[in-house]
Amino acid sequence: MQSPKVLSLTAAIILSGCTLGPDYERGSSLTSILGLDGAGADPMKYAAAPDPAAIAAESISHWWERLGDPDLAPLVAEMLSNNKDLAVSVARVRQAQASLENVAGTRLPSLDLNPSANRSFTANSAGNRTYANSFSMGTTLSWQTDLFGRLRRSGRSQAANLAAAEADWQGLIHTQIATLVRTRVALATLERRLAATQAIAESRRATLNAVERRYRAGLESTNAVDLHAARENYTSALADIPSLENDIAATTTSLHVLLGRIPGNSALNIDALANVPPPQDIPVGVPASLLDRRPDLRAAEFRLEAATENVGVAIADLYPNLTLTGTLSSSDASTANLFDITSLAGSLTAQIAQPLFDGGARQATVRQREAQMAEQAAAYADNILTAIKEVEDALVAERKSAARLVQLESTLREVRLAEASALDRFRRGIGTYERLLEIQRRLQTAEQTLLIEQQNKWNSRIDLLLTLGGDWLGTGAEQISINTLSLETGTRESGTHETHS
Numbered sequence: 069m070q071s072p073k074v075l076s077l078t079a080a081i082i083l084s085g086c087t088l089g090p091d092y093e094r095g096s097s098l099t100s101i102l103g104l105d106g107a108g109a110d111p112m113k114y115a116a117a118p119d120p121a122a123i124a125a126e127s128i129s130h131w132w133e134r135l136g137d138p139d140l141a142p143l144v145a146e147m148l149s150n151n152k153d154l155a156v157s158v159a160r161v162r163q164a165q166a167s168l169e170n171v172a173g174t175r176l177p178s179l180d181l182n183p184s185a186n187r188s189f190t191a192n193s194a195g196n197r198t199y200a201n202s203f204s205m206g207t208t209l210s211w212q213t214d215l216f217g218r219l220r221r222s223g224r225s226q227a228a229n230l231a232a233a234e235a236d237w238q239g240l241i242h243t244q245i246a247t248l249v250r251t252r253v254a255l256a257t258l259e260r261r262l263a264a265t266q267a268i269a270e271s272r273r274a275t276l277n278a279v280e281r282r283y284r285a286g287l288e289s290t291n292a293v294d295l296h297a298a299r300e301n302y303t304s305a306l307a308d309i310p311s312l313e314n315d316i317a318a319t320t321t322s323l324h325v326l327l328g329r330i331p332g333n334s335a336l337n338i339d340a341l342a343n344v345p346p347p348q349d350i351p352v353g354v355p356a357s358l359l360d361r362r363p364d365l366r367a368a369e370f371r372l373e374a375a376t377e378n379v380g381v382a383i384a385d386l387y388p389n390l391t392l393t394g395t396l397s398s399s400d401a402s403t404a405n406l407f408d409i410t411s412l413a414g415s416l417t418a419q420i421a422q423p424l425f426d427g428g429a430r431q432a433t434v435r436q437r438e439a440q441m442a443e444q445a446a447a448y449a450d451n452i453l454t455a456i457k458e459v460e461d462a463l464v465a466e467r468k469s470a471a472r473l474v475q476l477e478s479t480l481r482e483v484r485l486a487e488a489s490a491l492d493r494f495r496r497g498i499g500t501y502e503r504l505l506e507i508q509r510r511l512q513t514a515e516q517t518l519l520i521e522q523q524n525k526w527n528s529r530i531d532l533l534l535t536l537g538g539d540w541l542g543t544g545a546e547q548i549s550i551n552t553l554s555l556e557t558g559t560r561e562s563g564t565h566e567t568h569s
Contacts, residue, residue, distance in 0.1 A: 470525065
């Protein structure tokens, strides 16, 4: 008889267990771990996962495309596809989506199927065994009626959490793009500063050669002090070059990390990056409605909405919970008669669960959720005030940086003219080297200061773009005005507050 063998095999399979789900396997190389091998085996990339590049293209302002820099577009596209911080944020959005689907599923009836099979035997006094089979099939249908809206509010809370996660994701896209632009501008500025320093070093080398010739000729206008000062002036310029080269290397590796590349192992066209254009001036005014596009403000409002819904969940938990359960089963010694109507049995149960005494735990939960709601309301109000401050500061920084650049450009022109005149006078023997040395050092300071201020203007422009959640094209020339918000309810009102023209 084969039945004991079948039972033994079944028991062995059950005891051996069955493990489902993925197992961690470390990549065979650094590129495979980072997902850079192009094999498409990255475990974090699912077919249903949202694409950061596609989301950015559809849902946020393309402010980086209007900065006048053609090299930015391919870098932004590469970063949106490969940046690891964005991959982390995408995974959080998927978690929030799954949580919402989980809560939505609890509002629907659940159906369980419970098939079973049993084989037993009895033995008589002679040792003969009598075997008997028993088969059964049961189903259980259960449904929480959600009389007081606990599940509905839980679903709304998870939907708000999902919206907040998506807003955080889009906010991170803005931030990472801004960091990319800042790094791009920093690289271009460092390249220009390096070129200016190398030109200054070459000029000082030529001046040193002239001083040495005059000193060897025994001219009374040139002494040992002038010679040593000229050498110090030249070597100090040379000493600035390795420092700038080190800054360029560090900034380049930072750019590699943003792009999802292995730092130090990727080629980057520095020459193309050196020609970053200056930012254009902002229009007369920008409408404050652009603040509504800020992902951080949207995320804060969604979190307030989720906290409000959680208060309703806690209150609904104080009331009875009605669960309806239905069962249908059938059992027989033969599978042929298992679904016969004569073998069917069923039941319908209505169960009400009403908490009577829990030591005040549920009431404490309500108070806790209300305090969390108040916390999120205060955080939302603070985010609004901070956003207004950031717009104010960015506008002032833009205006003051532009005014400072005008003065620095004028200063640089005058110092260059003074340096050319002092060098000509020195070569003709009617000017002192001390005067030339002073002007050359002032020229280096003026050139470096101008380049740094140009970078500061770029950073101020990026700050303004971030505070407004994008650019302002197609908005006309309205005055900048910030919508006032009701800090108690979080609802927008019609009043405005003018800030800058």
